[in-house]
Amino acid sequence: MWDILDGIGLHNLLAFIGGGLIVNLTPGQDVFFATASGIQGGPRAGVMAGLGVGLGALWHVALSALGLSALIAANPAALSGIKYAGAAYLLYIAWKSWRDSGTFTPGKGQRSGWAALRKGAFTNMLNPKPILFMLAFLPQFVNPTLGPVWPQILLLGTIFGITGTVITVGYGYLAGRAGHAIGARMGLLNKIAALVFAGLAARLITE
DSSP states (O other), rough: HHHHHHHHOHHHHHHHHHHHHHHHSSSHHHHHHHHHHHHHHHHHHHHHHHHHHHHHHHHHHHHHHHHHHHHHOEEEEEHHHHHHHHHHHHHHHHHHHOOOOOOOGGSSSSSSHHHHHHHHHHHTTTOOOHHHHHHGGGGGGGGGGGGSSSSHHHHHHHHHHHHHHHHHHHHHHHHHHGGGGGGGGGGHHHHHHHHHHHHHHHHHHHO
């Protein structure tokens, strides 16, 4: 693990973590669900919803590691194509985030903690958007000279998943405490996230 982190480089790793933190702060469907569950069922339901979303994210990390490693092993030049396709997708979600007002429906949450955990996990596992994002985001921080890419993707994806889980849990907990007040800030976060997505796309294209 330490060899992989050393090969990725501190600057690259910090850029990955910083970008991932801002991306995870974006009020997407996982944040909406945790927030709605917190509002409906209190802090415990919000926390359990965030944990469920995190479990679903780890599933997408595993799929991304397996799929990308198999593709790049079969065709090493595919990494460049994946990065350009990823840049196009990041620009698309930047546009979507900029236009999104950040509104959500509290009625879509869960009052029960265990129900929130189950629904958060299964909904995220069955949602194709997280894996599309990981396929676009993770490869730009991979160093192909280190050998097989799957350990790098698995490690980076796990870091991304853990930080995302902590943030989503935080949303759920705060929503359970603060109620609807937290929803008023989501539109601004979408605008910030849109700029981050566009910056990541530019980084892919120019490197």
